[in-house]
Each structure stands twice: as structure tokens, then as C-alpha cells.
Amino acid sequence: MTPSTRLNCSCGQFEMVVTGQPFIATECHCNSCREAGGRMAGLPLARPMLEENGGTRFVLYRKDRVEITKGTDLLRGHRLSSSAPTRRVVTTCCNSPVFLEFKGGHWLSLYSSLWPPGQAPQPDIRTVTGDRSAEIALDDSIPSGRWQTMGFYGKLLTAWIAMGFKVPNIDIKDEVVT
Secondary structure, eight states: OOOEEEEEOTTSSOEEEEESOOSEEEEEOOHHHHHHHHHHTTSOOSSOSSOTTSOEEEEEEEGGGEEEEEOGGGEEEEESSTTOSEEEEEETTTOOEEEEEETTOSEEEEEGGGSOTTOSOOOSEEEOGGGSOTTOOOOSSSOBOSSOOHHHHHHHHHHHHHTTTOOOOOOOSEEEEO
């Protein structure tokens, strides 16, 4: 039997189950993630979006391995602009960051803060470190890619092939430009 993990928002009104292992865990340093983290800092976030070094940690799962089991109606999508290809989704009950989704993507980038402290998979790689400020030094504990690396794209493609090139839709009824 494939192992599954139950993840909740801070207040417990939202729940999702992920099956199996993620295909990669990342720490993203792109301008979009940093800007969204800064804008959303105005919300009383239940859990952090940004790390101390300005990166955002994600655990990437194929969409067909993620099931929202409770509280779908509590999700709100946030976009940096009306034409932004990404949306960051938080709960409306307690403002817990849940996931980032790319338009047309076959995966979800789950915020690592969904896992209990110390239980989230550790990042395999840092991505888009070329966007970060020169004043922010990164340690060598995680391999870094100035942009996304070929290995990162290879894992995305492998996951999509395993899904039969499907792109499941995640319906979020409430969405705003943040």
C-alpha cells in the first residue's frame, strides 16, 4: 500500500491528503515568490511563506496524488496580477498557505509549512537564485541553480509522463489580485 500523509491548515478546518513521495522539494528565490510573500505578509498568515533567506520552500506533488478531503470552500487564490500565470492559495479560515499552482501545470507546489515542524521533506535544490538580492548569502547545504536546472525540468517531465500527460483542474471559487 502506498503511504499517504494528511496535511491540515492551522485551525484544522481544511485538510488534504498526499499519496506517495513528492517528486522534488525546492526552495524558490524567484522575484514572483518573494513579491507574493511580501504582499501576503499583510495578511495575518498562520504560517510563514518565506524563509529567513527570502526563499519559499515547496514540496512538489503530482496533482493526481493530492486530494482535498475537507474545506475546499475555504480556499482563496491570490494572483500578483490578473494575467499572472501562477496563483498562491491560502485558507480563508486562518490564512494558512496551502499551494502555488502554475496555469496548465500538472503539479502542485505545496508550501512546506503544511507539514508539522521538522517533518517536511528537506529541499533537494534551490531554484532561480539569480533573482535574489546580492546581499542575501546562501549557504552550501542545498544545491543551488541560478535558474531552474535541467534536473528540475527532468523531474517535472517524468512526473507528467507518469500521469499520461493529464493536467487535472483544481477549482477554487474565490480568487483575488493581491
